[in-house]
Amino acid sequence: MEKTKTIKNKILSHGTISFEPTLIIYRNALKFIVEVIDEEWILVEGLSTKEVTRVVEKLIHRTKDNPSPEYDFTSTFYKFPSYLRRSAISKAFGIVTSYRSNLKNWQSDKLKALSDGKAFTKKPPVLSMEHDAFPVFYKGNMFNRISSNRAEIKLFINNDWVWHTITFNDKNLKNRGILDWKENNPTLIKVGKKYFINFSCTKKVKVNKTKINEQTIIAVDLGLTNSAVCSAMRSNGTVIGRKFINQPIEKDRMNTIIGKLKKAQRSSGKIEAPNFWRRINGLQNYIKVNTASEIIKFAEEYNASVVVFEYLGKMRVPKDIFGAKRIRHKLHHWCKLGIQSKVEEMAHYRGMRIRRVNPKYTSALAFDGSGKVKRNTKKDLATFQNGKVYHADLSASYNIGARYFIKEILKPFSEKKRLAIQAKVPELLARTRLTLASLISLHQALRTNGAKPA
Template identity: 80%
Template sequence: MEQTKTIKNKILSHGSTALEPTLLIYRDALGFIIEVIEKEYSLLEGLRTKKMTTAVEKFIHRTKNNPTPKYDFTSNFYKFPSYLRRSAISRGFSIVKSYRANLRNWEVEKSQILGEGKVLKKKPPVLSVEHDAFPVLYKGNMFNRLSTDQAEVKVYKNNDWAWETITFNDKNLKNRRIMDWKENNPTLVKVGKKYFINFSYTKEIKLNKTKVIDQTIVSVDLGLTNSAVCSAMYSDGTVIGRKFINQPIEKDRMNTLLGKLKKAQRNSGFIEAPNYWKKINGLKNHIKVNTASEVIKFAETYNADIIVFEYLGKMRVPKGIFGAKKLRHKLHHWCKLGIQSKVEEMAHYRQMRIRRINPKYTSKLAFDGSGKVKRNDKKDLATFKSGKVYHADLSASYNIGARYFIREIIKPFSEKKRLLLEAKVPSLAARTRLTLASLISLHQALRTNGAKPA
């Protein structure tokens, strides 16, 4: 599979307005092209990218063989670089195509709702010609590398396109593993009042194909108290490592900011408070990235082949329970899917695979198979039926890893063989009741029968 990473490098040699004309004229050109593509979409629909680009250029670009195009792009955008024009055409076509698809979906939804005698409140999608798009600087035509931290770029300056030497901070390029990655065309990006040159890198990565019996996995239980609790495990249920990941300082700061935001909203009614949200979102992003990095470090320590998560979609809090409002608020700021997405991205760079299992009862069942547990008020400790007290999230991480291995081990078996195993290990019949004890019992049953996992 092909993986892509983007490295952002701040431009040091130019201020907040030096490269602004380049962005503005590119966005104006993109808006012009979007309007053209929308008007001529019936002729362009179904064409491949190369043929579509050629067809649009015939509509807008004046040449010796095409002296009178239907739309006068050349006069409005004099000496506009050819590669930049083709980039804008490709981007504009994708925008119009997306708009058309959304419009079709809206029309289908409208017909269904009106057919049921209901009123459609949803407004139809609108095609916007104004987009905060950033130009791709194609090598040779708009970008020439001079050194590790200097390059020549073609920019719009004094009503003309000219080459300009820029200096950028290459610290990020030095600190990332990009020696064997292919460098693609960079992009000129503006964030706030600062400009960046973003380099994207691609690499063909082959994910590992280790047999289940030889796999080492890291099972991850994401939570609200601890950001993540990880366990490294062999296929026979042997736990070889554990790790608790948390960011108490960042979470405390975020809770303080959320409290201040609520107070401001109570005192003055509705308030957007962009400065509060900027800090809150920054802390949430830090928690997400730090948690993902620690999970990957732990997986690398034990040479893991697979990282296992739970399927965590939209979680609803039952009504009427004590502290439901507070719990709902915590769930709203829980970056569970963001952490999984970041871990998946980083794991694929290292040839690791990602798997997910059903989350039902992973925390409610004791890993030793003794049944449901009782949680304390803080929900961090669980008391087993035997009286044993254990960390609830750690027990859940054992069950997560066990469920993955059981699923993969019995997957290639015939129905007859599965029934024989279920007779010896009754807990296999209910997938939502699988625990670490079920995995250990399964291996004992396989040894008794003389069978081996695939």
């Protein structure tokens, strides 16, 4: 599996030279090529990007063998670098292809609605000509590395393309563990008033293929109180590690800012309040990244091969329950999918796998199989039917890990063997009722039958 990561490096020194003319002329060239490809769509439809580049260059680029192209790109964009032109053609082709695909879908939806006698009010897609795109600096043609933090790049200065030396902050290149990654062509990026040179790095990662009976997994229960509660578990149900991840300071700070935002909105009506939202989004991003990093550190500590989550889609809160408005507000700021996505990205870099299980009743059922739990006044704790008091989220993480192992253990068995095992462990029939106790009972049944997990 090939993985890609982008390393962002701030440009520290470029003198009095501005990058803005380079961005402007590149975007103007992109606009020109988008118009050409859209006009000549019949010629390029269905072609690969490499073939499209060849066809479009013949239409726009004047050479000795092609003295009179149909569109005069060369006069408008004099000395425009060849590799940058090809990069713009690839980008423009992607833009027009997306537009044409959306237009085709719109026409199909319109035809279907009219044939069914329904009103169709959806507006057709529009091909945008203005794009905030950024140029790729191809090595050799537009980019030459001088040292670890200095490079020459070709810029559009005083109506000419000239080489200019820049210094950039390379600490991310040193600290992100990419020494064995292949460094691709960099991109010039503008964020606000600052400029960055971004390097795209690729590497072929071997994904872990440990057998199920030799696996150690990290079962993660994401929550609103604790950001995540993790347990390291072996295939026989033995829990060998636990970790609670939370950011109380950042959450308290975010709640304070949200309170101030609500107060401002109550007194002034609906306001944009960009400074409030910037701080809220920054804290949310920190919570997401920090939680994902701590999960991966915990997984590396126990040499885990799989990280297991619950399927957490859109969660609806009934209107008639107590505190529904407050719960919906909390869910709105809960970046559960962002955490899962970040963990997946980081885990794949390390060869770990990501798996998800059915979330139903993972928190409502006790891990020891005693039945439904009763949440205490202190919501982190729960009382089992046998009187035991335990951490509710920790119990849920045990059940999440158990559901993964049960599914993987039973997967290679024939239907006949599976039915024989389910006869001995009846709770396996209801997958939403599986707990850690079910996994332990499954192993006992396998030992009785003389069967072993694959």
